[in-house]
Amino acid sequence: HKILRLVLGDQLNSNHSWFQEKNDATTYVLMEVRSETDYVQHHIQKIAGIFAAMRNFASELTAKNHHVLYIKINDENNLHSFEKNIKQLIELYQFSYFEYQLPDEYRVDQHVQELCKTISIPSKACDTEHFFSERNELATFFNGKKTYIMENFYRMMRKKHHVLMEGDKPLTGKWNYDQDNRKKLPKNHVPVQPYIFNNDVSEIVTEIKKAGITFIGEIDEKKLLWPINRDQALQLLHFFISECLGYFGDYQDAMVPNLWSMYHSRLSFALNVKLISPLEVITAAVEAWNANPEKISYNQLEGFVRQILGWREFMRGVYWAKMPEFAHLNYFKYSNKLPHWFWTGKTKMNCVRDAIEQSLHYAYAHHIQRLMITGNFLLLAETDPDEVDQWYLGIYIDAFEWVELTNTRGMSQFADGGIVGTKPYVSSSSYIHKMSSYCSTCFYKKEVKTGEKACPFNSLYWNFYNRNENLLRTNPRIAMMYKVWDKMKSEEKTALLSQAAYYLKKVNEL
Ligand code: FAD
Ligand code: DLZ
Ligand code: SF4
Structure with missing residues (x-):
């Protein structure tokens, strides 16, 4: 048995059960492909950040003695789609089994399912082991309802996963502190400076340009500020917990010129590419509140937990319940161009x-x-x-x-x-x-x-x-x-x- 396992650019979860055992029969593949860089015009920091995180992830797997194939954007044999590259690899290395983790995007999910139908070897899909909820859990929960109420889903998630609960009652007796979380930033209040990284991604940017990928936005290529490995993602989490969580709820909706991230965590990139898990983020926040309730009041904590256990899981559930129709809905029949x-x-x-x-x-x-x-x-x-x-x-x-x-x-x-x-x-x-x-x-x-x-x-x-x-x-x-x-x-x-x-x-x- 020779197994080929595909790891997508947003599946960089080193705690996944796949990686817990080393196995000489298994090869992992990550690939930089035009099908992903070009389905929309991306910000240069997004492409560079994902490539950098993918390359780091591949190196970490290799360092742990896993067998890894990595296809770079300008590699000669790169056929620039997941399907074509996988087929080529199966031929070349005579793999007898193909495995992948469930893609989060409908588009990619369709491609990979098609691929599995056209290859001659057996294949298997595995969970990403990242989210709290299953892909179709929301659809089942709201079965038959026209409108999906986030608050109902959130309460179910709180109960099911025992987050901020006392038995089956919400801690403090109240589910939701949204009313407390709508403050403007006081005039003399100076928020903490954002914690940023100085990642040198200049080599990657050169490769992206050489490939001729069109992109938008600016980049300081010697100082990419986003976390591009798990260690950095954890550092950002710890910074958020110690410096920002105590103000998170209060100023969640506030805006000030030039204060670009205020008390927000900026963990969304690390979460979405799965460098960290929603469970460990929530656990860290709850522990910090437990240890220091004077510094972090409960409304800040609940506000933060609701974003991740509530909104994030809810949005994913709606997506899987309503795709592919959702991508074409236009209730107001609007047709103007973007300014x-x-x-x-x-x-x-x-x-x-x-x-x-x-x-x-x-x-x-x-x-x-x-x-x-x-x-x-x-x-x-x-x-x-x-x-x-x-x-x-x-x-x-x-x-x-x-x-x-x-x-x-x-x-x-x-x-x-x-x-x-x-x-x-x-x-x-x-x-x-x-x-x-x-x-x-x-x-x-x-x-x-x-x-x-x-x-x-x-x-x-x-x-x-x-x-x-x-x-x-x-x-x-x-x-x-x-x-x-x-x-x-x-x-x-x-x-x-x-x-x-x-x-x-x-x-x-x-
Ligand atoms: P924080 O304010 O620190 O919140 C903590 C975490 O909660 C976030 O990292 C995120 O994982 C989660 N979260 C908060 N709100 C939402 C939400 N509405 N939906 C899902 N998760 C949420 N978020 C994305 O991750 N990707 C997107 O492409 C995206 N597009 C958006 C487009 C629009 C028009 C709007 C209104 C919101 C969008 N969001 C998106 C949700 C939200 O704005 C971002 O998750 C958030 O700004 C990320 O910054 P942060 O990590 O500092 O969040
Ligand atoms: C967003 C993105 C980009 C720009 N490039 C790649 C890539 O070259 N290779 C890859 O595996 N993933 C990339 N991604 C993220 C994918 O679009 C992501 O894996 C899908 O959203 C999964 O459904
Ligand atoms: Fe205020 Fe100007 Fe924005 Fe109008 S356009 S809401 S005046 S900042």
């Missing part, structure tokens, strides 16, 4: 400019920037969800379709008509002003609704409700907004709608 300046950051809107510039610079924006700044704007600008997905899937270091699509098309764009969330996340300037300090230095005036310097969020917001009245008015969570709209004088409505029409027409000049 050009999404690729440059050159807009006069201060909040949007900052979010885009930092995304190009760091391949990262924190959740509320993605949801309430860029996502909010694109929804109000009636953007084609396909265009929105391409941008989010390419630009973020942590973007993999299973979590990008559900967050973007679902939560942010409401293109699913309310599977992921119960109402669209849109806002006028008042929410942005409440949660940030962008407005005071903006070209646009937050309190102005029409005319030259009117903040675009204001008129576009009312335009959104007006245009989608048929789809939204009956939603009880939105009824209030229609009451306000109904009470507005008709001249005011007309002025708002014509301002919105003007901005939509001139969207590339905002």
